[in-house]
Amino acid sequence: MASNALPPLLPKVDAILVLDGDGNRLAGKYYGDFMKTPSAAATEGADAADNAAAAQSVEQLRSSFERQLQSKIGGIAAKPDAAEVVTVLGKTAVFCGGSPAGQGGGGDVRVVHVGPAGESELVLAHLAEGMYEALSNLMGGTTDRAMVLDNLELVFLLIDEHCDGGIILETDGQKLAGSVLLRDEQEPTMGHGMEGQGGGMPGQAPPMQSSGGMGGLGMGMGGGDMTIGQALMQARNQIMANLNQT
Amino acid sequence: MAEGDGLTMNNLLSEVQGALDKFKLEDEGTGGPGDYYSPYANLEKAAVLQEARCFHDPTAVRESPRKCCTVIAQLLHLTNTGQYMNSAEATEVFFGVTKLFMSDDASLRRMVYLFIKEVAETCDPDDVIIVTSSLTKDMTCDVDLYRANALRVLARIVDAAMLGAIERYVKQALVDSSGQVSSAALVSATHLFERNEESAAIVKRWISETTEATSSPNEMVQFHAMQLLYQIKKHDRLGMQKLVTQFSQRNTLRSPLALVLLVRYTTKLLTDEVAEGRQSGSFQNGTNFSRAGYAFLEASLRHKSEMVVYEAAKSICSLPGIEPQELSPAVNVLQIFLSSPKPAVRFAAIKTVSQVAVNHPRMVSKCNEDLEALIADANRSIATLAITTLLKTGSENSVDRLLKQISVFLSEIPDEYKVTIVKSIQRLCLTYPAKHRVLVGFLSNFLREEGGFDFKRSIVNSIVSLMKQVPETTEGSLLHLCEFIEDCEFTMLSTQILHLLGELGPSTSAPARYIRFIYNRVILENSAVRAAAVGALSKFAARCPSLRSSILTLLKRSLGDEDDETRDRASVAVSVLKDAMEEFPYLAPAEDADPDEEPVPDEPQAGDPAAFVLLQGLPMSFDRLERSIRAYVKAPAAMDSPEQLTLSTLPIVEEYEEPESAVDEGDDIGADPALAAAVSGKEKEKKEVIDPAAAVYAIPELAALGRVFRSSPPTALSEEEAEYVVTCVKHVLPEHIILQFPIQNTLEDQRLVNCTVTVEGDSECFEVAGEVAAESIKYGETVNAFTVISRIPDAPLSPCNFECVLNFGVVQVDPKSGEDESDPFEEEYPLEELEIATSDFMAKVSVPDFRSSWEMVGNANEVLEKFALQFKKQEDAVAAVIDFLGMQPCDGTGHIKPGEGGKKPHMLHLSGVFVGGTNVLARAQVAAQGDASGVLLKIAVRSDDPDVSRMVADCIR
Missing domain, CATH: 3.30.450.60 (Beta-Lactamase)
Known part of the structure; x- marks a missing residue:
């Protein structure tokens, strides 16, 4: 059984x-x-x-x-x-x-x-x-x-x-x-406390980040570590916010 | 200001519009579901392989690592969706990918690692080796991520020799300060340990590093280190016990996963303690280790992680021979888990509880309320398990309430779960036979509901098997089944039920009431069902003379049926019934008969032709008949003999040794029916039965002796690793015994010639009549030699031991060329003794109905004996008695029912055919007599020949 x-x-x-x-x-x-x-x-x-x-x-x-x-x-x-x-x-x-x-x-x-x-x-x-x-x-x-x-x-x-x-x-x-996202594990014991978004080191440009084109929209991007999806989401939200203002 | 504002507004709007357009272009990749396009949609293998060529272009690799990443991901996606690359394609792409090591782009490197791991299996290992140097370089760099990944890839592709070369680095990595690297090294080592012996030997040298890693602050490293440590030490029982005790007392493991492992290792060791006889009874009063182990499990019940608590509870429940008071803390924990908000916890808990319920229903009954709450659980697996558990633990008076709850629930679950519940209800009915009316009624209600074939069949099977086990249900169940076939879409079930009605219906109190149901089938159904219905009707007619004239009228209507089978059955039945009614006209009991007078039983009289033709089955099963005829055809002498072929002159064939099919517990709600079908299908595949006597018939001199009555299984006469391996198969003939000696030559430099086995025995009833030598046996070959022993007809059979010696000539052979190098010289080789016992003359043949056969043989030639046997266990005694007599156990009495062992005397029914064709039946009562005084055996043997009965009874030693 x-x-x-x-x-x-x-x-x-x-x-x-x-x-x-x-x-x-x-x-x-x-x-x-x-x-x-x-x-x-x-x-x-x-x-x-x-x-x-x-x-x-x-x-x-x-x-x-x-x-x-x-x-x-x-x-x-x-x-x-x-x-x-x-x-x-x-x-x-x-x-x-x-x-x-x-x-x-x-x-x-x-x-x-x-x-x-x-x-x-x-x-x-x-x-x-x-x-x-x-x-x-x-x-x-x-x-x-x-x-x-x-x-x-x-x-x-x-x-x-x-x-x-x-x-x-x-x-x-x-x-x-x-x-x-290729973030090096910094402190193994502190890993729990690390929040996903802000944790990346500024010096190490995350390779997954989508860069072309998005910058042209002039939107402030948050922390360095965003996936394409996240970046797009953010872009979309900003545009929606802009439209709502008008 | 307003104007300015408007302008800005307009400007802003157009700007936003522009941005939106631009965005739309960008967004194509993730847009709405309508115009959605993904880089992974509709990929063509050829196109991607073409794209992959860019790996060879250094500029492309340097300039656009992103693109290379995407191509690799596309390749992976192809494999993922079943478009596999063949070996050549994989190798080509692989070489391309190796070029990508030139790029320093981290994410590209990561994809390269991933890809190499994926294709490592498909590519030629020799090709894969070329990346070793790049990987070794990465493994020694200072980026943790590279090191961890390079290690894992390397572990996939290195062989033991290469592993030795990089051992230094791996050892370092095991205790690396980075958890990622350390984990990667430990996991890789675990894989390597499983890979092959050589690698395992190297990994074993890392034991001190592994031990060090168990105290790492990183939880995953602790887990991986425990895992590897166990792999290395698993065959060292004492070492393992020490390890487990250390960790459970030191309390250094923080990782819940590592603790789960520790709990499992503890359980394994405790189970081994019991299995190897060092521990029995209460664990708390057992050996040092049992005490410590149980204490650790019990303490783990209070851990803060649910995972560990559950593991400990499950482990305690699975310990063999656990005492109820030791079980109780585990059940308490499980009871709390039953009402957890997490489905996985509820599922795990109910699964374990239902297993505990099998052996300790009392322990579980306190959870009944929680279980009842789970019947409404959204997860149907949980609900089903809850019901089946309740059915196990419920008391007799809760049955009705439970059934009510189930009936609400049963209509909304898939068939598969229903089948499980039907089986549980069947079991419940066996536990509480008094409730059969309610339970069978419940089952038959479900026959009328919607449901697939498997569900319906499981109900029918349950009802039918209940009829056998609880005879009171027969009449009610038959009527339920009659109603079911009124509206049954499954031909197979209808025919099965009609057949059953024909078998059981006529002997019920009012057979006439089934006729209407059956005849309806003749009018309304397809040909297979019509034929079955006609068959059933004729059985009623044959068994109940009072119904004959009316059934005859019904049957006559089928004489013109368009289906051949139906028409044929009807014509046979009509014709024999007519004859029978002329010969034995039915006399209805007079209307004014005295009510006190015993009514004349409604049974056919002796010699009634209808009863004979329609009711008598074959004296043997079709399967046996077929095998019997095959055996008949095989014996060449029989084919030429002028005697008529009748059932009684057919050779006796023994029963198969059917492998015991596992008892279907029906709890495995997940076990797929298709899977089960596949398994049973495999079992059903008929093994090609090789007649063991074929070797005898192949030799004309031996074939002339007649047909082999039975052949024994081979017994070994030498050690398996001896120079000459000899076994013996005893073929019993009416007047002779042919001993077949398969002889295997295991010496490379010898050829054996003219091999015979000399048999010498001190017996009054046997004498050696002749030998057939094996002429030549080359290295590795097995050739048969035969020795014929003849029975002295007048002397009574008695067991006899024979001394056997292998005589042969040895020719030295050149092992390379196989040519002879010497003349043969004589050799002798002593073999073990061969025993010929009475049981060798007994064929294991079962009788369809033991009780009636027993009555039929009568006690004229009965022999009764009593023996005291030196067996500790009743089971052993039963097995030994079967073995002594060499007879076939009937009616499933060959095994003691689990749970009954030792309590009651066991009744064993045996049947067989003695050489010469005498049927022998035996009843043996095996009773245990307390602890050490052995087993008492009472045996009664019946046959047509008093000498045979006596001989059989004397088989007991």
């Missing part, structure tokens, strides 16, 4: 998925052998056709898993600090996010952590909440499909900073967002 499984002694997640409201995978990473079974036989360096066929079936496996996952999580919105749990194919899936457009709460994108049945739901929830916090931090609070797709490379980096080969690297949302 799956639910009797003892908790793993070397905790690993099986997959981390960033799904949009309809369950499409925006970004994601599968670890270890999870959803890999048919290709297990495909040896490395096999000819291209074989590889493609194996890849195809892996992709099919994954998307069928994601469909089943979506059928269970679709319609459930989880608060950023209170992840929801479902079980799919004997795996425990914990997720944050998923509030439909226009109802506040960030956006329709969900961050899903899939773990083995024996893994503690609370541990997985801790991970999902941490990553979701980092994601909404990076996306300037708007975790909808469009915003995430536009900043996909940040999402890739986030997953990579969060988890290495299934082993969790970092769970703190602020620290995660910090490393994705």
Whole structure:
């Protein structure tokens, strides 16, 4: 019986998925052998056709898993600090996010952590909440499909900073967002207190910052560390404010 | 002023307008959903690969690192959406990416790391190696971010030899002041440890650095260090115990994740203590470690992090053999968690509580109120678990209230959850059989609701299995099922139910009332259901003579059915019924019969042809019949023999050793039905059964001896790693025993010739009749030698031991060329003794209905015996008795039901066929006699032959 499984002694997640409201995978990473079974036989360096066929079936496996996952999580919105749990194919899936457009709460994108049945739901929830916090931090609070797709490379980096080969690297949302934006970790012990926005060093120009064009609008930009999305949000707000004045 | 204002206003407006236009251009990337365009939408692999060429252009790399970043992200996105690069493409792009090390742009470098990790699996490892020097350089630079990432990438691609070369840096990194670097090093080391033996050996040398890292101020570093430390020490039990005790007492770990790990390690060690017999009973009075371990778990229940508290509670609940008072603090914590605002906490708590409920329902019953509140939980998984738990813990008088709550809830959840609940209700009905009317009624209500096939089938299966286990439900359930098939869209369920009605309906108190339901199917349904209905009707007619004339009328209407199967069944039934009614006309009891008089039972009389044709099943299952006929065809002699092929002359085939399928607990609400189906499908895949006697039939001299009655599983006559590995398969024939010796030659420089196995025994009933030698056995080959033993017909069978010696000639062989180098010289090789016991002559064959067969054989040749057996456990004694007799356990009596062991005497039903075709049945009562005095066995053996009964009873030793 799956639910009797003892908790793993070397905790690993099986997959981390960033799904949009309809369950499409925006970004994601599968670890270890999870959803890999048919290709297990495909040896490395096999000819291209074989590889493609194996890849195809892996992709099919994954998307069928994601469909089943979506059928269970679709319609459930989880608060950023209170992840929801479902079980799919004997795996425990914990997720944050998923509030439909226009109802506040960030956006329709969900961050899903899939773990083995024996893994503690609370541990997985801790991970999902941490990553979701980092994601909404990076996306300037708007975790909808469009915003995430536009900043996909940040999402890739986030997953990579969060988890290495299934082993969790970092769970703190602020620290995660910090490393994705290439802010050097200054004082490890003080990391908690650091606020996401003002923390960057003025001397080190954050490379993710969008610079071309925006300056022409003559808007004062806040701290150095803004994502494109955040910058655009800010620009939009200023223009709206200007219009309202008139 | 006003004018000026207006002008400014106008100016401002136009300026804003201009800005807006400009902004719109900029904004295309993130605009509204309508005209939304993303750099990652509709990517073509070929186009992106083309773009990726720019990596080779040094100016492009230097001038526009942003663009390179985007291209890499696009490549990653492609892999992410299933458009994988093949090996050649990946390698090409990979070389491009290596050029990007020229750029000093930090974010570009970061993407390069990420990309190398992604493709490391697809590319040729030899190609990947070329980035090692760049990475090593980054690893020794002073930017933490570079160092951490370079380390992680390196860990993916290095082999053990290279790891040795960079070991110095990694060791430094393990204890680096930067948490990021230290964590990266620890995690990389954990991966390397799992990679292969050589790398693991290197990682083991870092134990002191790892230990140092556990006292890092950074929480994640503590967690990663604990993890690695466990990996290194996991096979060292005492070392691990010391480690766990140290950390749990010193209280230095601040990271909740690290504490979760510590709790898990403690639990693992405690479980091992129990499994290895050092600990039993209360943990608080156990060994030093048990006491300390339990104390730590108990203290963790008061930690401030919910994660740690839950882990400790779950661990305590999972400890084997835990005493209720030790369990109780954990259950208290879980009870509080049940009403947590966080769904994950509620889910985790209810899942654990439902597991505790299996073994300690009493402990959980105090949570019942909280559980009932969870039935309305928005998360349906939680609600379902709450219900199934309540069904386990609820008392008999709360059943009605519970059902009411469930019925409100059940209509709004998906089928999958409903199936789980149906199974729980079935189990509840077994616990409280007195409530069967309510529970079965509840189940059948749901048959009428909307629902998919799996849901409906699970209800039908539950009702049917309840009929078997709680016979009082039969009549009510049959009527419920009748109503269900009135409006059932699933052919499979309809036919299944119709068949069941035909089996069970006629023996109920008023069989006539089912006829209407069945006949309705004949009128209204598709061909498969019509055929099943006709079959059911004819069974009613055959079993109940009083209904024959009316059913005959109904059946005649199907004689013109357009479906062949339906028509055929109807014609067979009509014709035999007509004959039977002529031969045994039904006499209705006289109207004025004395009411006190025993009514004539409505049963067919002996010799009734209709009853015989329509009711008698095959004497064996179809599966067995098929295997039996296959075995018949295999034996060459039988095919030429002039004797008629009848069921009784078919060879006896033994039962399969069916692998025990796990008891379906039904709690795993997440377990996907499709997955389960896949698993059971795999089990169902028929293993190609190789007739063990095929080797015998292949040799003409042996084949002439006749058909093999049964073949024993192979027994080893030598050590597995001996020079010559010999096993033995005993083929029993009516008058002979053929011993088949597969001989394996494991010596590279030898070839064995003319191998025989000499068998010598001191027995009155066996003598060696001949040998067939294995002519030549090369290195690595296995060849059979045979020895034939004949039975002396008059002597009674008795167990006998034979001494076996392998005789053979050795030819020295050149291992390289395989050519002979010497002439053969004789050798002998002693083997272990071979035993021929009475049970070798017994074929494990089950009988469909043990009780009736037992009555039928009668007690004329019964042998009764009593034995006191030296077994400590009842289970062992049962297994031994089955083994001694070599017979097939029937009616599921081969295993003692869990939980009943030792309390009651166990009744074992065994059946088999003795050589020569005598059916043998045995009933054995196995009773434990307290602690040390062993087990008392009473056995009764029945067969048609008193000698056989005696011999079988004497098998017990």
